[in-house]
Amino acid sequence: MADQWQSSMDHAVAIARRAGEVVREALLDDRAVMTKSSSVDLVTQTDQKVEQLIIQSVKEKFPTHRFIGEESVAAGESCVLTDCPTWIIDPIDGTTNFVHAFPFVAVSIGFSVNKQVEFGVVYSCLEDKMFTARRGKGAFCNGQPLEVSEQKDIQQSIVATEFGSSRAPEAVDRIFCSLKNVLSIPVHGLRGAGTAAINMCLVASGCVEAYYEIGIHVWDVAAGSLIVCEAGGVLMDVEGGEVDLMSRRIIAANSRTIAERLVREIAPFRPPRDDAPPPN
Amino acid sequence: MANWTDCLNFGISIAKQASEVVLSAFQQHKEVKLKSSPADLVTETDQRVEKILISAIRNRYPQHRFIGEESVAAGERLELTDSPTWIIDPIDGTVNFVHRFPFVAISIAFTFNKQIQFGIVYSCVEDKLFYAQRGGGAFLNGEPLYVSGQQDISRCVVVTEIGAERDDVALSTTTSNICRLLKLPVHGVRALGTAAVDMCQVATGGADAYYHIGMHCWDIAASAIIVQEAGGVVMDTDGSEFDMMSRRVIAASSATVADRIAQVIQAFPCCRDDEDNCRCGATGVN
Numbered sequence: 125m126a127d128q129w130q131s132s133m134d135h136a137v138a139i140a141r142r143a144g145e146v147v148r149e150a151l152l153d154d155r156a157v158m159t160k161s162s163s164v165d166l167v168t169q170t171d172q173k174v175e176q177l178i179i180q181s182v183k184e185k186f187p188t189h190r191f192i193g194e195e196s197v198a199a200g201e202s203c204v205l206t207d208c209p210t211w212i213i214d215p216i217d218g219t220t221n222f223v224h225a226f227p228f229v230a231v232s233i234g235f236s237v238n239k240q241v242e243f244g245v246v247y248s249c250l251e252d253k254m255f256t257a258r259r260g261k262g263a264f265c266n267g268q269p270l271e272v273s274e275q276k277d278i279q280q281s282i283v284a285t286e287f288g289s290s291r292a293p294e295a296v297d298r299i300f301c302s303l304k305n306v307l308s309i310p311v312h313g314l315r316g317a318g319t320a321a322i323n324m325c326l327v328a329s330g331c332v333e334a335y336y337e338i339g340i341h342v343w344d345v346a347a348g349s350l351i352v353c354e355a356g357g358v359l360m361d362v363e364g365g366e367v368d369l370m371s372r373r374i375i376a377a378n379s380r381t382i383a384e385r386l387v388r389e390i391a392p393f394r395p396p397r398d399d400a401p402p403p404n
Numbered sequence: 405m406a407n408w409t410d411c412l413n414f415g416i417s418i419a420k421q422a423s424e425v426v427l428s429a430f431q432q433h434k435e436v437k438l439k440s441s442p443a444d445l446v447t448e449t450d451q452r453v454e455k456i457l458i459s460a461i462r463n464r465y466p467q468h469r470f471i472g473e474e475s476v477a478a479g480e481r482l483e484l485t486d487s488p489t490w491i492i493d494p495i496d497g498t499v500n501f502v503h504r505f506p507f508v509a510i511s512i513a514f515t516f517n518k519q520i521q522f523g524i525v526y527s528c529v530e531d532k533l534f535y536a537q538r539g540g541g542a543f544l545n546g547e548p549l550y551v552s553g554q555q556d557i558s559r560c561v562v563v564t565e566i567g568a569e570r571d572d573v574a575l576s577t578t579t580s581n582i583c584r585l586l587k588l589p590v591h592g593v594r595a596l597g598t599a600a601v602d603m604c605q606v607a608t609g610g611a612d613a614y615y616h617i618g619m620h621c622w623d624i625a626a627s628a629i630i631v632q633e634a635g636g637v638v639m640d641t642d643g644s645e646f647d648m649m650s651r652r653v654i655a656a657s658s659a660t661v662a663d664r665i666a667q668v669i670q671a672f673p674c675c676r677d678d679e680d681n682c683r684c685g686a687t688g689v690n
Contacts, residue, residue, distance in 0.1 A: 163558065164589050220592045224552070224561045226610040273503070279442060282503050282597075287582070291589045300583045307579070310442050310570040313499045316595045318561075331505040 129235065132186060132209070133243040133258060136233045139181050143174045143231045144249030147216060151250075155223050160198055165289040166219045171195055174215035174231065182211055194343045203342070203398045205370065207238045214343035217246075218319030220289075227251070232321040234346025241369075244347030246321045255325045255351050263328050263354035270355040272378035273330040278385045281333035284315045284323040288339035290395070295339065298391040302336075305389035324348025327376050328355035334377035336386055338362060342369045342398045345376075352376045358383055362390045370398040411465070411488070411514055412522045412537050418460045419510045422453045423528040426495060426508060430529065434502050439477060444568035445498045450474055453494035453510065461490055473622045482677055484621075484649065486517045491648075493622040496525075497598030506530065511600040513625030520648070523626030525600045534604045536633035542607050551636040551657040552609040557664040560612035560657075563594045563602040567618040569672075574618065577672040581615075584668050603627035606655050607634035613656040617641060617671045621648040624655075631655040637662050641671050649677040 127133075150170040157166050175195045182189060190206065193213040197203045205212075214232040216222050222229045231247045246255040255270070257263040263270040275281055283306055287299055307314060315332060317323055321344060323335040328351045346369055349359055359367035360375045364387040367374055372395045377383035429449040436445050454474040461468060469485065472492040476482045493511040495501050501508045506529040513523045522537040534549070536542035542549040554560055562585055566578055582593055594611065596602055599619045605611035607630045614631075616624070625648050628638045637659050639645065641652040643666035651674040656662035 162589075164591050166591070220561065224591070224610055224612070225608075226561055226594060226605060282499065282505060287586055287593055291587060293587070296583060296586055300579050303582075304575055304579045307566060307575050308570065308572075312443050312445070312503070313597055314566050314595060315505065315597055316593065318592060318594050326505070329504075331500075331503055 129237070129242050132235055135182065135185055136235060136243065136245045137254065137256060139178050140231045140233055140245045140247040141254065143178060143215065144247045146170065146174055146177065147222065147229055147231070147249045151222070151225055157223050162289055162291055164220070164291060166223055167195065167198070168219060168223065170222070171216045171219055175213055178213055178215065178233065192343060194341065205236060205239050205399065209235065209237045211235055212343050212346040214321065217321040217344055221318040226318060228317040228319050228322050230319050230321040232343065232347045234350065236346065241346055241350040244350035246325050246347050246351060248322055248325065255328065257351040257354035259350060259354070261354070263351045265325070265329060270328045270351070271330055272327060272352070272355050272357040273333050274378070275333050276379055276381045278309055278311060278382055281311050281382060282313045282315055282331070283311050283386070284317070284326055284332045284335040286316050286318065286320065286323070286337050288337065290339055295393060298393045299338070301391040302389060305391070306386065309389065320344035321348045324352050324376050327357055327378065328352045334375060334382050334386055336362060336375040336390060338373045338393060339395055340372060340374060345369060345374055349376065360387065362392050363387060372398060408514060408516070408521045409537065412524070412535065414464060415512045415514065415522070415524050416533065416535060418457055419512055419524050419526040422456050422494070422510055423526055425449065425453055425456065426501070426510065426528050430501065430504060430508070436502055441568050441570050443499065443570055445502055446474065446477065447498060447502065449501070450495045450498055454492060457492055457494060457512070471622065473620065484515065484518055484678060489515045491515065491622050491625045493600065496600040496623055500597040505597060507596045507598050507601050509598050509600040511622065511626045513629065520625055520629045523629040525604050525626050525630060527601050527604070534607065534627070534630050536630040538629065538633070540633065542630045542633035544608060549607045549630070549634040550609055551606060551631065551634045552612050553635070554612040554657045555660045557588055557590060557661055560590045560661055561592045561594060562590050562665070563596070563605055563611045563614045565595055565597070565599060565602065565616055565619070567616065569618055574672045577670055578617070581669040585665070588668065599623040600627045603631055603655050606636055606657060607631045609657070613654065613661050613665055615641060615654040615665055615669060617652050618674055619651060619653070621677045624648065624653050628653070628655065639666065641666055641669055651677060
């Protein structure tokens with residue numbers, strides 16, 4: 125049976141690649157920076173331009189499809205996921221990296237139908253690595269199949285995480301409590317490339333055993349979530365329950381064993397959900 | 405005055421040759437041994453690459469001396485003299501190497517009269533060759549490098565490492581340092597798993613500062629001169645002059661940023677690299 129979402133996925137890969145070119149060109153210019161929810165939550169014109177580029181191109185080809193885009197939501201659009209075919213877009217995951225030319229910047233496109241991710245595309249544009257996954261068909265990087273690490277011993281593991289853009293003292297203190305707990309297990313090491321999407325692709329690639337973060341958004345992890353699962357990995361909420369992509373909390377790991385071990389060390393907190401109604 | 409350009413070019417050529425050994429082992433399973441802690445790893449490839457480098461250099465420059473990570477681990481005396489000396493980390497990022505996390509570097513620094521004359525950091529998986537010679541500028545694959553010049557700490561991306569120490573004092577100090585920096589605030593904190601490659605991000609301008617407590621001279625001697633020749637500064641974490649044997653470093657895009665970081669971070673006790681029979685703290689080679 126033909127895959128009804130194949131043409132959407134092909135378009136996602138093509139537009140992610142085009143968006144990556146725009147990002148690379150923009151890196152040669154000055155990058156004027158604005159801030160969003162805090163002084164360290166950055167956005168640039170390129171974020172906005174790339175999101176428009178993606179949305180416009182999809183609207184032309186697939187006029188009934190819907191969107192959840194980081195910059196559109198920042199401008200007031202809804203972030204509620206329906207059963208409709210929906211493109212969940214982070215035009216530049218790693219905007220701080222982009223502003224600084226720190227070499228990890230990704231275009232992330234997740235596609236959901238009936239609230240389930242059907243395909244994910246993460247284009248790490250400075251490394252020219254195209255990560256893709258189609259539900260039931262595996263995960264790939266530049267056409268090569270991806271497989272998570274086989275390591276089940278947390279003490280032989282590398283864990284990726286980020287400190288996020290909240291500087292609220294309660295959030296920062298919980299984040300550091302988790303950090304110290306995880307390090308004390310002990311683990312082999314902790315890494316942070318500065319983008320959730322790429323961190324998740326590192327799990328899918330087998331280079332790190334797990335990634336966890338509290339504070340990310342649905343557009344940061346929608347695509348990566350399927351890439352991890354199709355590479356043989358698992359997703360979990362930081363308190364051990366089922367992952368909820370709108371909850372702003374995630375563990376992505378090579379196995380339940382490793383994910384459950386991390387749950388014991390993470391000090392949880394609950395940022396406002398992505399699909400919460402905006403405050404009056 | 406001696407010209408060390410021939411030595412630099414020789415260093416670059418043997419780093420590239422040695423990288424073939426690293427890359428062919430990169431995808432294989434590795435037998436791992438522990439050194440000073442459960443996160444301080446060494447493999448047979450580390451030891452083999454160091455032997456290859458030292459043997460090639462000795463062949464060409466029989467009077468030169470060496471400080472190599474694995475030689476020191478095997479009991480060689482670590483002493484920096486005025487003689488021409490090669491300071492070698494055969495694989496910086498051994499944990500990354502074991503996990504196939506793609507940041508692994510061969511680091512070679514050269515000193516004369518105890519002063520760093522040139523540094524080479526070859527990030528093999530990325531095929532990025534960083535190098536600098538005193539007074540000659542810094543380069544990445546032949547293109548000149550310049551630090552960002554950032555003076556405002558609140559606009560900085562800071563790179564650091566948690567390191568291999570897992571005792572409570574070291575972990576508490578390390579994590580609270582990062583926490584204090586984040587609250588300044590800074591734009592972000594990053595970690596790639598190798599001091600040499602981390603520091604080179606400062607030289608490229610992609611990061612604005614790097615700091616670390618607990619690394620060794622072989623991890624940062626080469627990248628220190630690369631940062632300086634890109635226009636940056638290096639200093640000790642207490643704000644005093646850089647001392648590559650102290651096991652503490654700040655490398656930054658400007659003295660202003662370096663000083664600000666020095667005000668915020670604290671060091672945990674660490675034996676110096678050039679101290680004999682060190683038994684203090686929970687870190688150190690012996």
